[in-house]
Amino acid sequence: MILSIESSCDDSSIAITDIETNELIYHKKISQELQHSVYGGVVPELAARLHVEALPKILQECEEYFSKLKAIAVTTAPGLSVTLMEGVTMAKALAISLNLPLISVNHLKGHIYSLFIQKDEVLPMTILLVSGGHTQIIRANGLNDMEVIATTMDDSFGESFDKVAKMLGLGYPGGPVVQEYGLKGDENRFDFPVPLRQSPNIEFSYSGLKNAVRMQILKLEESENGITQQDKYDICASFQKTAVTHIMQKLKKYFKVNPPKNFAIVGGASANIYLRKEIDDICAKYDAKLYLSELKYCADNAAMIGRVAVEQYKLNDFSDIENIDIQTRVKKL
Numbered sequence: 001m002i003l004s005i006e007s008s009c010d011d012s013s014i015a016i017t018d019i020e021t022n023e024l025i026y027h028k029k030i031s032q033e034l035q036h037s038v039y040g041g042v043v044p045e046l047a048a049r050l051h052v053e054a055l056p057k058i059l060q061e062c063e064e065y066f067s068k069l070k071a072i073a074v075t076t077a078p079g080l081s082v083t084l085m086e087g088v089t090m091a092k093a094l095a096i097s098l099n100l101p102l103i104s105v106n107h108l109k110g111h112i113y114s115l116f117i118q119k120d121e122v123l124p125m126t127i128l129l130v131s132g133g134h135t136q137i138i139r140a141n142g143l144n145d146m147e148v149i150a151t152t153m154d155d156s157f158g159e160s161f162d163k164v165a166k167m168l169g170l171g172y173p174g175g176p177v178v179q180e181y182g183l184k185g186d187e188n189r190f191d192f193p194v195p196l197r198q199s200p201n202i203e204f205s206y207s208g209l210k211n212a213v214r215m216q217i218l219k220l221e222e223s224e225n226g227i228t229q230q231d232k233y234d235i236c237a238s239f240q241k242t243a244v245t246h247i248m249q250k251l252k253k254y255f256k257v258n259p260p261k262n263f264a265i266v267g268g269a270s271a272n273i274y275l276r277k278e279i280d281d282i283c284a285k286y287d288a289k290l291y292l293s294e295l296k297y298c299a300d301n302a303a304m305i306g307r308v309a310v311e312q313y314k315l316n317d318f319s320d321i322e323n324i325d326i327q328t329r330v331k332k333l
């Protein structure tokens with residue numbers, strides 16, 4: 001078995017995965033959403049402090065498996081340096097005290113392998129990764145053969161939901177609440193500009209849309225009646241439609257030239273039902289088989305890190321305990 005640790009942002013999570021069967025033996029996650037909600041986003045130092053409390057609590061429940069462990073895996077990049085450090089410190093201590101090898105896992109590969117938790121790997125595949133930190137189209141041929149085809153020039157898809165929620169005073173994370181509000185709103189009331197509509201390039205940008213929403217909110221706040229609850233619903237619906245339309249316009253361009261046989265959406269924001277519906281339609285049109293992670297594995301978790309670690313273990317891909325590196329950003333997968 002492999003014990004895996006995830007602490008790249010605001011979720012403290014540990015999993016134990018069976019190397020031969022991919023079975024998830026144990027999995028627990030303690031989220032910090034409530035604690036960050038008052039600030040409208042993740043506060044790194046607070047997140048690190050909460051990991052220090054949560055990770056040892058979860059680890060206690062895993063002690064019965066210690067004698068069966070063959071390796072310790074941990075997310076080392078990308079993420080917040082102070083929170084990654086907490087997971088890495090625990091992983092190093094465990095690896096040294098239990099005399100086990102250490103596996104350093106890329107969080108983005110983790111999101112991709114969330115598709116294969118308790119399952120066999122299905123590659124090659126084209127993947128849309130939409131999370132709080134990333135918006136990417138990735139071509140994955142194998143664990144160590146992945147290419148980022150398109151990425152965002154500024155904010156990510158999930159982050160734009162977080163920022164809109166913050167502007168409307170709806171707390172953090174923004175994705176679920178903006179989606180919820182959108183269900184009660186008129187998506188055609190506000191005509192927000194679809195980013196990079198005229199550009200032939202396949203790339204993403206969300207800062208312009210975020211600013212357009214900000215201007216609209218200011219206008220409503222300064223109006224005679226102030227901003228109403230219905231205005232908020234309509235803002236969320238119109239914003240969500242535009243944010244998803246941007247992704248779909250770029251994906252259509254990509255599908256036209258490179259129709260994939262297997263396609264997947266992963267990452268916390270892949271839980272978005274509006275996006276899932278549109279992706280469903282494009283996959284049906286191009287006869288691509290659509291893969292989705294189970295909803296409980298879309299957001300950050302250690303089960304997906306453990307699933308990658310199983311593949312790395314089979315390739316003897318271990319890290320030097322003394323020189324294990326954390327990275328806040330990664331250029332390549």
Ligand code: KG4
Nearest residue numbers: 131132133158173174175268269272299300
């Ligand atoms: O993958 P994840 O848990 O963390 C990162 O690696 O960033 O993704 C979290 C992000 C947050 O920005 C959150 O607002 C967004 O995913 N998210 C959503 C939805 N559920 C979560 N965005 C849009 N619609 C949702 N339903």
Ligand code: ZN
Nearest residue numbers: 131268299300
């Ligand atoms: Zn993530």
